[in-house]
Amino acid sequence: MKRLLSLGLAASLALTAIISGCSGGTEKIRIGEVTRSLFYAPQYVALEKGFFKEEGLEVELSTTWGGDKTMTALLSDGIDVALVGSETSIYVAQQGAQDPVINFAQLTQTDGTFLVSRKKIDNFSFDQLKGSVFLGQRKGGMPQMVGEYVLKKNKIDPHADLELIQNIEFKNVASAFASGTGEFVQLFEPEASQFELNGIGHVVASFGKESGTVPYTVFMTKQSYLDKHQTAIQKFTNAIYKGQQWVASHSPKEIAEVIAPYFQDIKPEILESSIKRYLEQGSFATDPILDETEWNQLQDIMDSAGELKQRMDYAKLVNTTFAKTAKEGK
Structure with a gap:
């Protein structure tokens, strides 16, 4: 009996080790999206096609409805990553935040x-x-x-x-x-x-x-979170890049079919025509890199609207390390 129990325990431990090895130690990341929008199609594709799971991540998505609410949730640790306009990171910096919000992966590159x-x-x-x-x-x-x-x-x-x-x-x-x-x-x-x-x-x-091209919607997180979870953020960015590449290489109809579960009240033909319109004007970024030209254009737009107290240094609020690594496939 003892021998059978020992064998059973050994088998159980071996199975646990195999499962742990396959998952690579799954880590959970909570995303807060500023609104539910088909403008964010690559994100939903990454979720539905299992790209986050492939990277060993468990993702919890919630809709936080509005830039102010999204940033409040991020700053108060209600979420780990925010999908929101880059201007919000500038607003936080303008208020003298000690723990700045860092843009690390761009999702959309035009106004929608x-x-x-x-x-x-x-x-x-x-x-x-x-x-x-x-x-x-x-x-x-x-x-x-x-x-x-x-x-x-x-x-x-x-x-x-x-x-x-x-x-x-x-x-x-x-x-x-x-x-x-x-x-x-x-x-x-x-x-x-x-x-x-x-x-x-x-x-x-x-x-x-x-x-023109601007960093319209970007994944961002606090510097403190970024410092502590670099491996998870890299995996996250890898999954987003896979979603972007999938969207770039598939038809509006195929994209609409994949993201349909997130838009159950929208007719398939409307979903498809809307995605087609965004694809035609290049709204979906094909990689997660937020470049300095786009950052400067964003600040020109904010300045024109009277919402920019001072120009913010690209290097201080944008980290392209994870996006570049994802694109290079390292």
């Missing part, structure tokens, strides 16, 4: 919003916005800052040449327009395509195309 008109316009030009009621986004957020940047680029003063509404919560902007507020609105997909399908509005311009 579109200008939607209530009326169909065949030959749109930005000067048609003058004198109109424009339903914008939250002051200080990337959508609003990019929107203002594009309007100024087209010689329109957003605070003088039109009636700018920006006191409506991000999650309620689309429904406010659908209810009759505004003649123009700034919307992400799939709302833009959904409004076209339902005859509520018509896409007349892309803010992503107009504003």
Whole structure:
């Protein structure tokens, strides 16, 4: 009996060792995404295709609904990694944070919003916005800052040449327009395509195309977390890169099918057409490297919006080590 117990124990220990060896010591990382958006398709692909698991990571994803709430969750250790606009890391630094928030993996590289008109316009030009009621986004957020940047680029003063509404919560902007507020609105997909399908509005311009390449949505974490979990952050970045490469090499239909579980209330054809629109304008970054040119463009946009107290050093708030290693496949 003792011999059988000993053999059983030995077998159990051996099996445990094998399982542990296969998992490589699974580590959990909690992500807080600023909103649920198909704009983040590579992240959902990485989750659904098992790329995080391949790297030995257990990922818990939660939606934190808004830049302020996302950053509060990160700073208070409610999450480990935030997926949010790079401008939030600059805001934290401007407040004199002792534990800065570091951008380590870029997910999207253009603005993701579109200008939607209530009326169909065949030959749109930005000067048609003058004198109109424009339903914008939250002051200080990337959508609003990019929107203002594009309007100024087209010689329109957003605070003088039109009636700018920006006191409506991000999650309620689309429904406010659908209810009759505004003649123009700034919307992400799939709302833009959904409004076209339902005859509520018509896409007349892309803010992503107009504003150029920027580090629009980035994975970031506190310097203290980065210092203590470098191996996990590398594995995390590797998984994101796999997701980016998968998206870059597959059709809108294939991508839509993979990420559909995250958007169960969106029709497959709308999901597919929205992804196609983002692919065509290069919104999804094909690697996680946030370069200095993009960082400077971001600060130009913030400066134009009056939200930049001082320019922040790229080297202090951006760490490309993990992204470069992931891309090199080391």
